Amino acid sequence: MDLLGHLLLGLQVAISPNNLLFCFIGALLGTLVGVLPGIGPAATVALLLPITFTMAPETSLIMLAGIYYGAQYGGSTTAILINLPGEASSAVTAIDGYQMARQGRAGAALGIAAIGSFIAGSVATLVIAWFAEPMTTVALKFGPAEYFSLILLGLVASIALAHGSVLKALAMIVFGMLLGLVGTDVNSGQLRYTFGVGELADGLGIVAIAVGVFGVAEIFRNLEDEQEREIGVKTVSGLMPSAADLRASAAPIARGTVIGSVLGVLPGGGALLASFASYAVEKKLAKDPSRFGKGAIEGVAGPESANNAGAQTSFIPMLTLGLPANAVMALMVGAMTIQGIAPGPSVITDKPELFWGLIVSMWLGNLMLVLLNLPLIGIWVRLLSVPYYILFPGIIAFSAIGVYSVASNVFDLYTLAAFGLVGYLFVKLGFELTPLLLGFVLGPMMETYLRRAMVLSRGDPAYLITQPLSAALLAATAGLLCLLLLPSVTRKRSEVFIEED
Known part of the structure; x- marks a missing residue:
């Protein structure tokens, strides 16, 4: 079946009344959590995972995906109106968007953010449709050694894209991997790291951990920093940008879409990196860079397009390789596993209706975001x-x-509270939380592939480097780790982290 045939199959799935309804609900909820600072898509997706248990797999993923890319759009609203990004990737939007609002041009800023997000999201969805199948074909040729090396490279790359100390990011990865080892060893059937607690025999729940570190911990942090939100714009009018605004924004939207589409596939935070990169590019190419920071519409159009494109293309490694690029994708992997679907290249062949239905739903969801949110600004x-x-x-x-509804287990509530406190302490100490969740999800997968590789090689570790592709991936991992540990790189990361704080 060609690409057009696949997309028609996806359209049939996406426009079914049930899937269309939950796509709408996901986009609406995503915008809501993006607008309200302190909740975030990761916590919301984790909260709604139990609700998806009774849904069809494609319906649950369509709704959860809508929450994610809807939050990227909603974050721009608070960034522009009150200079408080609802999402980290919208932080750059606040620089010029808020200045436009103060100049009475909030409507134009919100309008161009919506248009840029829609165009970028639509193009990025086409990128997913175009590249997903070739990547899946390549992934089907991977063996256990290649998958182990690829996951290791992904974990190290997530450290590269984390903020602040390399050692802190590495520590969070290792901590997450250790948490993932708790429970019953699938090979021997022996309990490990349970310390005699029977409830840990099946391991720690991803929902309890994710909601604890991303939801409860963020609530604690927001209560600590609670301040009166000054809304300088009570009413918003003129949502359609002028012809001059559209001309000025056309090239930034195109460049932001390309930047976001490329960087979105990177593990750790591609959408966030894309928005910063887009802003830097636009400022560099501007005839008058001094306009930036004072209400330049290019400073809204480029980053908003980049972060939305990045959010969309972050689905590529999750759908084709089963490897999450960020915390939300890790939860999507969890949602697929709960539904009895093994994430990875087999999804496109075994569950084509899920794969292509999810892709086409992104087009519909982006259209809903434009039609939904501009009238709801008030x-x-x-x-x-x-x-x-x-x-x-x-x-x-x-x-x-x-959290309780997942297994009706009181122990999960204790886990939620414990990881809420742990997450809050980590935030206060300057640790990023996303590497923890990536380590928790990818750690057991990496162990499984390593064991399979050792079975094939009869226990010979050299097997990992005698396979050409695995050796190349391990070499790239070693090179990236050495680069990260260079004193100049470590010092620069620390300076950036301090400036952002």
Whole structure:
């Protein structure tokens, strides 16, 4: 079946009433969590995982995907209106977007953010459709040694893209991998790292850990920094940018789409990196760079296109290789596993309706975001005036209900509370949390592939380097790790981390 035939199959799946409804719900919820600072798509996807257990696999993934790319759009609303990004990748948008709002041009900023996000999301979805099948064909030729080396490279690359100390990011990866080893050894049937606690025989739950470190910990941090949100724009008008604005934004949207599409596949935070890279490129190419930071519409159009394209293309490694590029993709892998689907290259052949239905739903979801959000700007503005201390009790209650409903196990609530405190302490100490979740999800997969490789080689570790592709991946991993440990690189990362704080 050719690409057009695959897309027609996906369209049939995506436009079914049930899938269309949950695509709409996902996009709406995603925008909501993007608008409200302090919740985030990772925590929301984790919270809603239990609800997806009773859904068809394609329906659950369509809704969860809508939450993710919807949050990328919603984050721009708070960035522009109150200079407070709802999503980290929208931080760059705040620089010029808020200045435009102060100049009475909030409508134009929001309008160009919507247009740029839609164009970038649509193009990035086409990129997924175009490259997914060739990548899957290549991935089917991977053996255990190649998969082990690829996962190792992905983990090291996630360290490269993390902020701050290399050693702290590495420590979080290792900690996450150790957490993933808790439970029953599938080979020997022996319990490990359970310390006599029977509830740990099946391992720690990904939902409890994700909601704890991304949801509860973020609530604690926001309560600590709670401040009155000053909304300088009570009403927003003129959402359609002028012809001059559209001309000025056309090239930045195109460049941002390309940058985001390429960087989105990188592990650790491609959408965030893409938005910063796009802003730097636009400022470098501008005839008058001094306009940036004072309300340049290019500073909104480029980064918003880049972060939305990056959010879309982050699905490529998850769908084709089963390897998550960020925390939300790790949760998507968890959602597929819960549904009894093994993430990886076999999905496109065994579950084509899920694969292509999800891809086509992204087009529909991006269109919904434009049609949905611009008319709802007034509601988002009013929501922003709600104090956080009123919102957080409901978020905590919803978190507890969602975690408990997974297995009706009180122990999961203790896990939630413990990892909420652990996540908060890590944030205070300057540790990033995304490497922890990536290590937790990828660690057991890496162990499984290593054991399979050792079985094939009869216990000879040299097998990993005698396979050409595996050796090349290990060499790239070693080179990247050496580069990260260079004193100049370590010092520069620390300086960037301090400036961002």
